[in-house]
Amino acid sequence: MQRTEWEEESNDTVTPVETRTKRARHPHDDAPDTAADFRRIASLPEGAEKEELRQEVVRAWMPMAERLAQRFRNRGEALEDLQQVASLGLVKAVTRYDPDRGSAFESFAVPTIVGEIKRHFRDHMWGLHVPRRVQELRNRVRISRRELSLSSGGRGPSVAEIAEHARMSEEDVLVGMEALESYSTLSLDAELPGADDGYSLADTLGHSEPGFDHVVYREAVKPRLERLPEREQRILFLRFFCDMTQTKIAERMGISQMHVSRLISRTCERLQQEVDGDLQREREQEHEERQLTPA
Secondary structure, eight states, rough: OOHHHHHHHHHHOOOHHHHOOOSSSSSSSSSOOOOOHHHHHSSSSSSSHHHHHHHHHHHHHHEEEEEEEHTTOOOSOOOHHHHHHHHHHHHHHHHHGGGOOOOOOOHHHHHHHHHHHHHHHHHSSSSOOOOOHHHHHHHHHHHHEEEEEHTTTTTOOOOOHHOOOOOTOOHHHHHHHHTTTSSOOOOOTTOTTTTTOOEEEEEEEOOOHHHHHHHHHHHHHHHHHHHHHHHHHHIIIIIIISSOOOOHHHHTTTTOHHHHHHHHHHHHHHHHHHHHHHHHHHHHHHHHHHHOOOO
């Protein structure tokens, strides 16, 4: 048997997978012949020997997995990370492959590895949560737009042209085009297109208006003020609307200043508890209604 370059350099004993030459032509140039190894794996019980042989097969097929990962480079993920994902898919393929089904290993391994990479993009690379169907529509629209742009001299294709080329409805094309902007998110510090003065997305955001909370509380407390005893109503009116001191109120009402202080504190505390309780119940009711509303 012809010695491999590795053997000539090391003169060490090597594993059968490393020394085995290809005996048949495969669809992939870097596909080793591991059929005998898979038959042996299938015959072995679970244990160290079977796991070691699986690892040898994984190492033999690693060049193909890394090559498949390179197909997805320049898509926002580091090549090293994609190769790690491809390696995980290869391990799954080696573990699940059944040689008794008759198909070659590469015909099972390639879709398993590619599927693992695509799943990685779907689950970890999208800036927003997008349903799988919408992700598929996005990919079809993206590919069709690129193909049509190449054939039309760089002119952007219309929705109707994309729909005809991809055999999609125009509605699905619009959904896919909208999803094109959902793959990655912009920083709030990103400058707006056409802005020369550094105007960013953050500058377009509104701010919380504290006056809104005052309006809510004022409207919520109004009916409760009307239900207070006349004396408490008058004391609160003099204190908060006429800006009178507790001493002046006490003189006008004919009671002590300490009594006025207790009445104001007790009444305001009771009103706040009632308003906060009502607002909390309203929020809980809205939450329950959202839970019951079908998606």
